[in-house]
Amino acid sequence: MKTNTRLLHDRFDGDKADTGATLTPIYQTSAFGNATAEGLEAIFNNRAAGYAYTRIGNPTVASFEQRMNALENGSGAVAFASGMAAITSLCLAVLSAGDEIVASAGVFGGTIGLFADLEPFGITTRYVDACTPEQLERAITEKTRIVFAEIIGNPKLDVLDVPAVSSYLKQKGNILFVVDNTLATPILAQVLTLGADIAIHSSSKYINGSGNAISGVLVDSGNFQWDVQAFPVMKDWKKFGPYALICKLRQKVLMDMGACLSPMNAFLNSIGIETLGLRMERQCSNALALAKALEQMDGIVLVNYPGLASSPWYETASRILQGGYGAILTIRLESREKAFQVINRLQYAVNITNVGDIRTLIVHPRSTIYAHTPEEACVHAGVTEDLLRISVGIEDVEDLIQDFAQALQ
Numbered sequence: 001m002k003t004n005t006r007l008l009h010d011r012f013d014g015d016k017a018d019t020g021a022t023l024t025p026i027y028q029t030s031a032f033g034n035a036t037a038e039g040l041e042a043i044f045n046n047r048a049a050g051y052a053y054t055r056i057g058n059p060t061v062a063s064f065e066q067r068m069n070a071l072e073n074g075s076g077a078v079a080f081a082s083g084m085a086a087i088t089s090l091c092l093a094v095l096s097a098g099d100e101i102v103a104s105a106g107v108f109g110g111t112i113g114l115f116a117d118l119e120p121f122g123i124t125t126r127y128v129d130a131c132t133p134e135q136l137e138r139a140i141t142e143k144t145r146i147v148f149a150e151i152i153g154n155p156k157l158d159v160l161d162v163p164a165v166s167s168y169l170k171q172k173g174n175i176l177f178v179v180d181n182t183l184a185t186p187i188l189a190q191v192l193t194l195g196a197d198i199a200i201h202s203s204s205k206y207i208n209g210s211g212n213a214i215s216g217v218l219v220d221s222g223n224f225q226w227d228v229q230a231f232p233v234m235k236d237w238k239k240f241g242p243y244a245l246i247c248k249l250r251q252k253v254l255m256d257m258g259a260c261l262s263p264m265n266a267f268l269n270s271i272g273i274e275t276l277g278l279r280m281e282r283q284c285s286n287a288l289a290l291a292k293a294l295e296q297m298d299g300i301v302l303v304n305y306p307g308l309a310s311s312p313w314y315e316t317a318s319r320i321l322q323g324g325y326g327a328i329l330t331i332r333l334e335s336r337e338k339a340f341q342v343i344n345r346l347q348y349a350v351n352i353t354n355v356g357d358i359r360t361l362i363v364h365p366r367s368t369i370y371a372h373t374p375e376e377a378c379v380h381a382g383v384t385e386d387l388l389r390i391s392v393g394i395e396d397v398e399d400l401i402q403d404f405a406q407a408l409q
């Protein structure tokens, strides 16, 4: 199957109960009864498949998980209440006090906040400007257990060379390579196939598409060899082979910590996933056309988009991303005042701190997302006073170009 066919048909058959419904219905129920005591006992002891309690599993959520797993070519997927819950749950599943994380400095602000929250528990994080083998070589120690990076940095818009980092980390051994694939989605990059061990998604963004539900998903390649010396907390789970992490996330982390996805939100994301291919195609081509048009307009100091030959990441992006360069671009306008004026004059772009909606969104990162970030960290992340971030939607691109032209004038 090719991509758009897979979105509708791969590991998905609508209603399991065989009513013929084209979508898995919303099982808006907390618990699932069983006909016999033996039946429930078997489910609780992992001897039979089935549902007991929605915190651990739910048919609507499972249907969404399977579709994400199919798209990323994984061994299994677990959905969570948010993208942040997915990253938190992963850290809690595999790390112990004394372990270290190495992450690229430009990762999502919430992720940086989470890594700081882990410090009192003895888990520390070192940052590299760019996640390249050269820079990792200087940051990795004997204690490094996770390397965490985003496929497309935001708002720097640098593109991760997944195969290069993957082969470097395989030589090192015992380091889990985690890639946040939120901004590319499996439509543009199947990061597990490219060599990542784990794919993380904030499915609140492009997967959902319409900005109507928060959710997160972790997809495991199943390829990582869990060494119990390096990962002592995986000792009881290693026996599940390629399903070790997925089993632990469901049977231990979801069970005990409980950041489960609601059936309603899983349903909304399952609707979103069906048009993901079409939306990405349109949003990426709109972003490229808008970026090229903005390059020609007066008053703009710099247009940054991985699909422009002027981007330092154009070559990497062309190699790693298939069928488009993502739908986020940034522009610089000389001053904060000018940047604010452009936001205020635009008719279509919504002034909002989100990405991946079908609507075009715009934000001034320095005064919002980075309002409480020290200047030095902003410089590292490429956030200047005159920077605007645009998440390009599915509108007719002629209208978007015309709107930016009038706002700049």
Ligand SMILES: *Cc1c(COP(=O)(O)O)cnc(C)c1O
Pocket (backbone or CB within 6 Å): 082, 083, 084, 085, 108, 110, 111, 150, 154, 180, 182, 183, 201, 202, 203, 204, 205, 214, 215, 216, 355
């Ligand atoms: C939004 C986002 C997250 C966090 O996801 P939530 O669903 O908002 O919790 C993580 N990573 C990236 C790249 C994001 O854009």
